[in-house]
Amino acid sequence: xxxxxxxxxxxxxxxxxxxxAAPETVRTRSRWADVRQTFVSNRLALFGLVVxxxxxxxxxxxxxxAPYDPVRDQFLSERFAGPSAEHLLGQDELGRDILSRIIxxxxxxxxxxxxxxxxxxxxxxxxxLIAGYAGGWxxxxxxxxxxxxxAFPSILLAIVIVSILGQGLTNALLAVGIILLPQMxxxxxxxxxxxxxxxxxxxxxxxxxSNYRIVSSAILPNSMAPLIVQATLALxxxxxxxxxxxxxxxxxxxxSPEWGAMLTDAFRSGFGVFTEGQHAIIFPGIAIALSVLAxxxxxxxxxxxxxxxxxx
Amino acid sequence: xLLGVSVVVFAMVRAxxxxxxxxxxxxxxxxxxxxDVRARLGLDQPLITQYLLFxxxxxxxxxxxxxxxxxxxxxxxxxxxxxxxxxxxxxxLFAIAVGVPVGVIAAVRQYSLLDKITSVVALTxxxxxxxxxALVLVVVFTVRLDWLPFPGRVGGDVAFTSYxxxxxxxxxxxLNFAAFWDVLRHLILPAVALGTIPMAVITRMTRxxxxxxxxxxYVRTARAKGVVPRRVVFxxxxxxxxxxxxxxxxxxxxxxxxxxxLTETIxxxxxxxxxxxxxxxxxxxxxxxxVVLYGATFFVxxxxxxxxxxxxxxxxxxx
Numbered sequence: 001x002x003x004x005x006x007x008x009x010x011x012x013x014x015x016x017x018x019x020x021a022a023p024e025t026v027r028t029r030s031r032w033a034d035v036r037q038t039f040v041s042n043r044l045a046l047f048g049l050v051v052x053x054x055x056x057x058x059x060x061x062x063x064x065x066a067p068y069d070p071v072r073d074q075f076l077s078e079r080f081a082g083p084s085a086e087h088l089l090g091q092d093e094l095g096r097d098i099l100s101r102i103i104x105x106x107x108x109x110x111x112x113x114x115x116x117x118x119x120x121x122x123x124x125x126x127x128x129l130i131a132g133y134a135g136g137w138x139x140x141x142x143x144x145x146x147x148x149x150x151a152f153p154s155i156l157l158a159i160v161i162v163s164i165l166g167q168g169l170t171n172a173l174l175a176v177g178i179i180l181l182p183q184m185x186x187x188x189x190x191x192x193x194x195x196x197x198x199x200x201x202x203x204x205x206x207x208x209x210s211n212y213r214i215v216s217s218a219i220l221p222n223s224m225a226p227l228i229v230q231a232t233l234a235l236x237x238x239x240x241x242x243x244x245x246x247x248x249x250x251x252x253x254x255x256s257p258e259w260g261a262m263l264t265d266a267f268r269s270g271f272g273v274f275t276e277g278q279h280a281i282i283f284p285g286i287a288i289a290l291s292v293l294a295x296x297x298x299x300x301x302x303x304x305x306x307x308x309x310x311x312x
Numbered sequence: 313x314l315l316g317v318s319v320v321v322f323a324m325v326r327a328x329x330x331x332x333x334x335x336x337x338x339x340x341x342x343x344x345x346x347x348d349v350r351a352r353l354g355l356d357q358p359l360i361t362q363y364l365l366f367x368x369x370x371x372x373x374x375x376x377x378x379x380x381x382x383x384x385x386x387x388x389x390x391x392x393x394x395x396x397x398x399x400x401x402x403x404x405l406f407a408i409a410v411g412v413p414v415g416v417i418a419a420v421r422q423y424s425l426l427d428k429i430t431s432v433v434a435l436t437x438x439x440x441x442x443x444x445x446a447l448v449l450v451v452v453f454t455v456r457l458d459w460l461p462f463p464g465r466v467g468g469d470v471a472f473t474s475y476x477x478x479x480x481x482x483x484x485x486x487l488n489f490a491a492f493w494d495v496l497r498h499l500i501l502p503a504v505a506l507g508t509i510p511m512a513v514i515t516r517m518t519r520x521x522x523x524x525x526x527x528x529x530y531v532r533t534a535r536a537k538g539v540v541p542r543r544v545v546f547x548x549x550x551x552x553x554x555x556x557x558x559x560x561x562x563x564x565x566x567x568x569x570x571x572x573x574l575t576e577t578i579x580x581x582x583x584x585x586x587x588x589x590x591x592x593x594x595x596x597x598x599x600x601x602x603v604v605l606y607g608a609t610f611f612v613x614x615x616x617x618x619x620x621x622x623x624x625x626x627x628x629x630x631x
Contacts, residue, residue, distance in 0.1 A: 154570050156603070285441060296439050297435065
């Protein structure tokens with residue numbers, strides 16, 4: 001597990017600027033310019049950013065880009081027809097255009113992943129802030145609860161949560177949000193604890209700032225770096241897990257062109273998919289793998305850029 | 313810890329909507345029949361009593377009867393567990409056998425082409441949806457190449473006596489090599505599908521901890537003394553670098569058990585993962601409770617084992 005590391009210097013903190021750790025060479029660039037520089041010089045991270053941007057554009061402009069309707073345009077006689085000029089990625093078990101379904105699926109799969117991570121990040125930040133800032137038994141109780149949640153194999157926990165909430169995409173992404181929440185809480189908590197006793201927080205307290213003000217102006221901004229990295233990496237997991245739940249029939253339901261659901265629909269249509277419908281398996285999977293890979297590249301790049309100790 | 317787990321499991325399972333008695337009897341049941349079954353299942357007791365009964369049962373290995381199968385949950389789990397264990401261990405073995413050497417080589421040859429390829433491939437492995445990988449493996453190795461069988465654990469025409477439920481072991485101790493070969497061939501695809509993500513994680517971890525260790529003073533000292541490079545890598549560096557890797561391997565168990573649900577569903581593998589999904593779909597309370605409780609317990613125990621292993625391997629750690 002990547003431990004949260006202290007951000008060197010401070011982005012928006014009141015007493016920012018130079019930190020105790022003296023840089024080997026004098027840098028005159030600002031911290032964020034520096035981060036950007038490091039990130040951009042990482043070719044894999046840049047590649048990830050390009051891929052994700054393309055997927056995002058695909059999702060936004062789906063109605064204009066997709067040659068067919070993802071659900072209604074069924075050509076039953078062309079079941080599992082291979083890639084052709086009319087259907088670049090071939091057709092699925094109901095003769096629907098796979099390319100169009102993947103394009104529309106980007107809307108569902110990526111939004112669901114993003115929503116799950118947003119839920120986990122907001123929830124985890126709140127839990128982590130309270131635990132780290134309050135300390136004592138509040139901290140102990142909250143973190144024990146998080147440990148218990150982490151003790152479950154994540155997909156298994158997600159499955160049980162979905163069965164409580166009921167099947168469906170919204171509940172599936174909530175379940176994924178819940179299983180991702182503990183790790184976000186841990187990252188925020190350790191970041192909070194590491195800055196809690198800093199002088200600038202002490203200074204805020206000395207001038208009589210309220211707890212809310214101390215947290216929002218001094219602690220939160222200085223805990224951002226590890227949180228951003230963790231959230232990005234969690235997005236990769238979220239997209240995968242939402243797709244996995246849909247694949248198990250617990251998330252998006254047919255005829256939704258969600259990528260995991262596309263795979264399960266093809267798989268459940270019988271053994272024929274393995275012989276005639278191979279493209280119906282391969283392409284939706286590539287969409288999932290490629291988007292997750294891109295997000296992972298970005299996350300790794302951000303981690304290297306935000307953590308000066310990992311620079312090469 | 314396990315107490316917390318048991319409370320959460322109990323609370324979650326009770327929170328699943330739908331009255332199990334009603335589900336058991338079907339829609340046509342009269343209210344009297346439903347009440348009768350509820351009493352028999354102990355569902356009419358106060359929640360705290362139900363919880364205490366559940367704990368007592370869990371400790372004595374009695375988790376009640378599966379509502380759907382009609383057999384005791386423990387029996388079903390014990391029957392299914394070997395299949396999952398065999399699959400999980402095979403996947404882990406694959407992950408370690410590939411992940412550790414590749415990670416070591418990548419670290420020793422840092423920045424070489426091989427290292428770069430390894431890094432990208434490992435990150436790709438982490439990003440792989442395993443249910444997709446499983447399907448692609450079937451397409452390539454079963455349909456296209458016709459090398460490996462699909463689905464199931466063993467071919468229909470293969471017969472052998474099962475003592476342990478671990479088919480590889482069973483066929484080996486009965487010296488039934490034809491069956492052993494068949495079972496092994498059935499095991500390869502699901503194990504590779506399930507083991508790929510852990511393999512990628514282990515590769516990454518081994519590489520980074522090897523890099524760290526290779527910069528340590530004692531490695532430099534060993535080199536300066538003129539110890540042969542191979543011995544430096546394996547004897548001085550690898551042993552120390554394995555510590556973080558072992559932690560990661562322990563954590564992979566949770567992932568493997570989750571992944572087993574997907575893998576077993578695809579490969580028609582009669583294990584715990586398959587029954588986990590089935591019991592959720594059929595609202596089989598007792599079964600879900602048992603699967604989740606034992607899953608979490610197993611996970612916690614494996615991590616405990618990792619801690620103990622840590623103390624054995626690292627003389628600095630003493631409990």
